[in-house]
Amino acid sequence: xxxxxxxxxxxxxxxxxxxxxxxxxxxxxxxxxxxxxxxxxxxxxxxxxxxxxxxxxxxxxxxxxxxxxxxxxxxxxxxxxxxxxxxxxxxxxxxxxxxxxxxxxxxxxxxxxxxxxxxxxxxxxxxxxxxxxxxxxxxxxxxxxxxxxxxxxxxxxxxxxxxxxxxxxxxxxxxxxxxxxxxxxxxxxxxxxxxxxxx
Numbered sequence: 171x172x173x174x175x176x177x178x179x180x181x182x183x184x185x186x187x188x189x190x191x192x193x194x195x196x197x198x199x200x201x202x203x204x205x206x207x208x209x210x211x212x213x214x215x216x217x218x219x220x221x222x223x224x225x226x227x228x229x230x231x232x233x234x235x236x237x238x239x240x241x242x243x244x245x246x247x248x249x250x251x252x253x254x255x256x257x258x259x260x261x262x263x264x265x266x267x268x269x270x271x272x273x274x275x276x277x278x279x280x281x282x283x284x285x286x287x288x289x290x291x292x293x294x295x296x297x298x299x300x301x302x303x304x305x306x307x308x309x310x311x312x313x314x315x316x317x318x319x320x321x322x323x324x325x326x327x328x329x330x331x332x333x334x335x336x337x338x339x340x341x342x343x344x345x346x347x348x349x350x351x352x353x354x355x356x357x358x359x360x361x362x363x364x365x366x367x368x369x
Contacts, residue, residue: 219361221249221331225290232327232365238318239369243291244276252333253358256283260332260353262346265317267325274346275327276314277305279338296342303342305349312343317367324368333359 225245226232234240252259263276278292281302294313296304304312319325335356340348 218359219249219252219331219333221247221329221361221363223247223329223363223365226365228363228365230365231324232317232367237316237367240316241291242314242316244288244314244316245365246288246290247329247331247363248287249331249361250286252283255335256333256358258283258334258337259285260334260338260349261288261329262332262349263314263327263329265319265325265327267319267323269320274308275316276307276329277346277349279303279305279340279349279352301337303340305340305342305344305346317365319367319369321369324366327365327367329363329365331361331363332357 222228223245225236232245236243236245247261249259258279259281260279261276261281262274262278265273265275278288278298279302281288282300285300285302292298292314294304294311296312298304306312307315309315317325317327332353334353335358338349338352340352
């Protein structure tokens with residue numbers, strides 16, 4: 171009888187342990203999903219910045235000029251007034267449809283707070299005039315690397331601009347993860363422009 175009761179208690183203990191583990195996973199999962207590399211860091215800022223390009227509209231095809239099948243230069247971009255207290259901007263361009271997971275084509279940060287546009291063909295050098303810096307993209311290079319998807323379906327290319335409350339204490343050539351970690355807690359607002367391209 172004692173052994174039987176002990177066995178029941180052990181079984182219940184195992185069930186309780188697995189239940190606690192499951193609850194813990196359910197609590198952590200949303201946070202993990204929200205902070206993945208392919209998603210904008212919208213907290214605590216809000217999507218209030220409007221970012222546009224005279225080269226293509228939101229959801230439209232990116233002209234070949236700005237891809238690996240053309241001149242492979244960055245497209246012109248412009249944005250509206252950021253919130254008060256903005257001290258710098260950061261830009262990340264991702265392809266969330268890449269076969270191996272999100273592919274990062276372009277990382278810029280410490281763009282001056284008074285900037286409202288990027289001209290076409292931003293130089294790919296690590297350090298730019300005005301203090302802006304380039305991070306390392308998924309190709310292992312600094313600067314812009316245009317759309318170059320495998321033949322087949324169209325991919326999306328997301329240009330995400332962040333208005334930040336500080337200049338990031340980072341050097342040129344850092345990874346996207348380092349830039350994202352440094353931005354956390356300093357995002358005042360963000361905006362996104364999406365273009366598509368297929369080969």
